[in-house]
Amino acid sequence: MxxxxxLPGAAELFRLTSAAPAEVSSVSSDEVAPQQRRGSGRTKHTTKITVxxxxxxxxxxxxxxLLLRGSHxxxxxxxRVVREAIAIVLDDLETHGDASLxxxxLREQ
Incomplete structure (x- = not known):
């Protein structure tokens, strides 16, 4: 006896936990407004950076x-706050280019 x-093997421990990204449509950008970025929210993240x-x-x-929790x-x-802030800044950069915040x-520094 x-x-x-x-115990589970490596294949079970390191399997993908999210679905594959959706197919990108072939519609031209003239026909559709640019899609706004969103922070990834509560999901398993596969990449890490240190800031x-x-x-x-x-x-x-x-x-x-704490303000978001208490007041809103x-x-x-x-x-999550950082990921949403990054999405907002990248959208602004893509939309406004040289005039982006x-x-x-960065030019002020």
Missing amino acids: NRRPS YVSDEELMALEQAR GLGVDRG LVRR
Whole structure:
């Protein structure tokens, strides 16, 4: 009698957990308004980056998270706030190019 537990193999541990991305339509951009980016929300993320922030930036991010929860009833984590902010900034850059908030602020530095 074997007393060792049966453990899953690597294939079960590292399998894909989300569906494949939808097919891109062949409609020209003149016929359809550009699709707005969205943060990825609560999903398993496969890629990680490390971003260093100051103590003040981290405190502001945490205060924003608490404001979203307390005043708006949105229980989100800091990562979700950051992903949504990135989506907003990238949409603005794509839409407004040289006049985007990101370009203007980076030029100020």
